[in-house]
Amino acid sequence: MLLWSQTRTLYKALLTLVLALIVLEYLFGTFIGTRRWYNMFSDTNVTGQANGNFRVQFSEILNSQNHPIVKASFEINNNSAANNISGTFLTTSKTNNFNSNPTTAEIVSSLNITSRKLSSTTHFKNSDEIVDTNRSNATEILLCPDTPPNLRGRLQIVKSPIPTVFDLENQFTWLKPGGHWYPETCKAVKKVAIIVPYRCRGKHLLLFLQHMHPLLKKQQLDYTIFVVEQDGCGTFNRAMLMNVGATEALKFNHFDCFIFHDVDLLPEDDRNLYTCPEQPRHMSVAVDTFQYKPLYPEIFGGVTAISAEHFKLLNGYSNSFWGWGGEDDDMSNRIRFHSLTISRYPASIARYTMLTHKKNKPNPSRYKILWTGQKRFATDGLNNLKYTIKEVKQHLLYTWLLAELQQPSWWSRFKSFWKD
Known part of the structure; x- marks a missing residue:
């Protein structure tokens, strides 16, 4: 009986030690993951590969009030046409312009694209409704000066x-x-x-x-x-x-x-x-x-x-x-x-x-x-x-x-x- 009591006490100690190690590993692993995630986005520019080279200004996206749906204006590099890959054109105009070229278009393709500027207007898919987040609270906006x-x-x-x-x-x-x-x-x-x-x-x-x-x-x-x-x-x-x-x-x-x-x-x-x-x-x-x-x-x-x-x-x-x-x-x-x-x-x-x-x-x-x-x-x-x-x-x-x-x-x- 004494031997059984001692053996059970030993098993309890080992189990407690294992549980403690698991908890420490979880806490330490979470901290390391957080640091890695922070370091990933702490730099202003992140370069990646996805059907072509592109750079995204993550600091602008993370600070944008319109995230996650934003309208962006893009700059296309001079050598982008060489990729010869078709993209999707989106425009805010309800009708076509006289000029056949795309205007004020959001271009989402595999071309070399650099995010230049984020608009203050949020566009909802399958809807003509446009919400201007900068005008959402009119009481906070002062009148423009007379001059x-x-x-x-x-x-x-x-x-x-x-x-x-x-x-x-x-x-x-x-x-x-x-x-x-x-x-x-x-x-x-x-x-x-x-x-x-x-x-x-x-x-x-x-x-x-x-x-x-x-x-x-x-x-x-x-x-x-x-x-x-x-x-x-x-x-x-x-x-x-x-x-x-x-x-x-x-x-x-x-x-x-x-x-x-x-x-x-x-x-x-x-x-x-x-x-x-x-x-x-x-x-x-x-x-x-x-x-x-x-x-x-x-x-x-x-x-x-x-x-x-x-x-x-x-x-x-x-x-x-x-x-x-x-x-x-x-x-x-x-x-x-x-x-x-x-x-x-x-x-x-x-x-x-x-x-x-x-x-x-x-x-x-x-x-x-x-x-x-x-x-x-x-x-x-x-x-x-x-x-x-x-x-x-x-x-x-x-x-x-x-x-x-x-x-x-x-x-x-x-x-x-x-x-x-």
Whole structure:
């Protein structure tokens, strides 16, 4: 009996020792594994092999608030094409761009790829919903200052070479679909729609987009560029296209401010703020082709800024001006008729360069329509606007609207002419 008791005690001691060793091995092994995992990701760059060489900035991924689903912009090495391995292209645009090349694409392939930048936008698979994590808590974002920082005054005007759509899309990867952008470090006070009446000015449009996007971003604006193109080969109606642009823009967002902008005018000074003050603003005060002098005191053409509230009060632009000229002066008359005033920056700031183009044929009836315009302020404008949107596309650089304008018949214009 004594021998059995001693043997059982010995077995208990051995079992206790084995269990203690197992526990120590587990604890020590866990510590070693943790150190190995930490050392694996402590370096900024990790190089690996997976269907090709690539480097991933793990420090960016681990610090990203959008992890695990993030939208990344990639740089493709010059020798990547030699791999000749197809990849998968993803784009945020709902429609195809004019240029057949991929734009703002996330490229996931076996090419030599370097992660360059992580977007602040989280994209959900099989869903159009986009959640901006930087805007998730609006109460923590301060309003942008009235005068944006880092404005330097004179801007360089680049007229050549003419960029391609592909060049601009690669340059402005920070844009949202539709030519939209907003600051992420502060909240813009107002939402601005830049409305460009357009037809057959492809080179001018490329230069305009190249010049305007960096300027508008520097001014910390929440903005979208709308290019409103008149369909067909009929007589051009600039004012009517601007009415269409303002009407359609409000279907995309609640814009507080409209900037109506000729495509051939480029601002020369970044202190010329693209916002709407308390009164309508004539922005293109001094144009190089006119020796930087206003043509006459009441001028309100080229580039103008009108708040959404005032644009509704004015009933928009007149739809009666088919052909060049008259619509700007009619708007100037509407502003004074409604007891508003035209504000302007000093000519030293509100300077513009006009791109060369063939002059349009003037409308021979513009003076007659202008002189009798006051009779139609309440009936000719937004409330009698007739058009059909043939196509809408949200490209990366701008939102494109193709509009078919309903021009009155010859007999209707003849009766209106003599009635007035």
